[in-house]
Amino acid sequence: MQIQYKPKRGWLATIFQAEIVQGMTLTLKRLFSKPITRQYPDEKPKIRPGFRGQHALVRDPETGDCKCIGCMRCAMACPSRCIRIRSHKDKEPGSRRVIDCYRIDSLRCVYCGYCEEVCPVNAIVLTEVYEYGSYTRPSLYFTKEQLLANWDRFAAELDTPVEEYVNPFWRPRGLSEQDLPAPKRLPVSPEWSGEQQVVGRKWRQHHTPEQS
Ligand code: SF4
Ligand code: SF4
Numbered sequence: 117m118q119i120q121y122k123p124k125r126g127w128l129a130t131i132f133q134a135e136i137v138q139g140m141t142l143t144l145k146r147l148f149s150k151p152i153t154r155q156y157p158d159e160k161p162k163i164r165p166g167f168r169g170q171h172a173l174v175r176d177p178e179t180g181d182c183k184c185i186g187c188m189r190c191a192m193a194c195p196s197r198c199i200r201i202r203s204h205k206d207k208e209p210g211s212r213r214v215i216d217c218y219r220i221d222s223l224r225c226v227y228c229g230y231c232e233e234v235c236p237v238n239a240i241v242l243t244e245v246y247e248y249g250s251y252t253r254p255s256l257y258f259t260k261e262q263l264l265a266n267w268d269r270f271a272a273e274l275d276t277p278v279e280e281y282v283n284p285f286w287r288p289r290g291l292s293e294q295d296l297p298a299p300k301r302l303p304v305s306p307e308w309s310g311e312q313q314v315v316g317r318k319w320r321q322h323h324t325p326e327q328s
Contacts (some may be wrong), residue, residue, distance in 0.1 A: 138189045147283065148304040163244045166284040168227040170245040171220050172260055172267035174238060182264055183239035186213035190231035190240050198224035199231060199240075218260040236297045241283060 128134075154161060163169075173182040186203035202217040232241045243266065250256050258266070271278040282302050293301060 125247060132246040137161045157247075158176060159295055163246070167244045167246070168229050168285065170243050170248045170270075170313050171222060171225070171231075171263055172241050172243045173218060173263035174241055175264055175267050175271075180258065182215060182218070182220060183237050184215050184235075185237055185239070186215055189234040189236065193230040195228060195230065196221075196224045196226050198222070215260060218263060220258045220263065221257045222258055229285045232283070234284055235286075236299065238299050241267075241286065243267070245270055285310055 120154075125134075173184060175181070176183045176218050184201075186201060191199040191201055196219040199216075200217065200219040201215065203212060203213045203215045205213045217315060225240065229242055232238070245266070249258075271281075274281055287300055288296070
């Protein structure tokens with residue numbers, strides 16, 4: 117089989133340099149159309165609700181520590197196996213589990229959101245922060261303290277009061293109200309029901325250009 121890398125050119129195309137004319141036509145057309153590139157970092161993208169960005173451990177305003185109860189559901193649900201938790205329980209009756217170590221290797225994370233979906237107390241979340249690149253690997257292995265600090269930074273920049281902030285992905289999809297633990301019964305807008313969460317080509321069919 118003969119592989120032809122270049123299409124054959126006719127003598128007219130050779131004389132008039134048809135490709136240059138085609139290229140210039142395209143350049144002129146693009147000159148007057150709306151630009152599709154964004155001048156990042158001067159121009160920031162609009163973050164949609166439910167965006168899965170930097171991890172954070174929600175700080176409990178009562179204790180000042182994380183809300184995590186050490187149930188290990190997030191670590192078990194994580195497909196990347198990038199969550200490590202170590203905890204202990206004090207001997208006094210009624211005492212809650214203390215989290216000694218909570219680590220997430222964000223370089224292995226696939227940002228599926230399963231951890232925040234399964235967490236019964238909304239302790240681990242994926243915030244809307246997307247700018248956290250680094251030159252060193254250790255800074256992206258988040259410890260409990262770093263995860264709490266991530267939450268503090270995110271909470272400080274929220275437009276709404278932190279108590280009213282709801283991320284639609286905190287609520288597991290496809291479960292009825294009575295099957296959810298109390299902290300998961302969140303007032304999520306119907307547009308965030310499972311049926312409306314479409315991705316890829318289907319997304320374009322469901323959204324007008326103004327919404328994009
Ligand atoms: S988002 Fe997914 S991959 Fe990342 S830590 Fe959570 S469960 Fe694991
Ligand atoms: S699922 Fe939530 S409460 Fe359970 S260990 Fe993970 S972060 Fe802690």
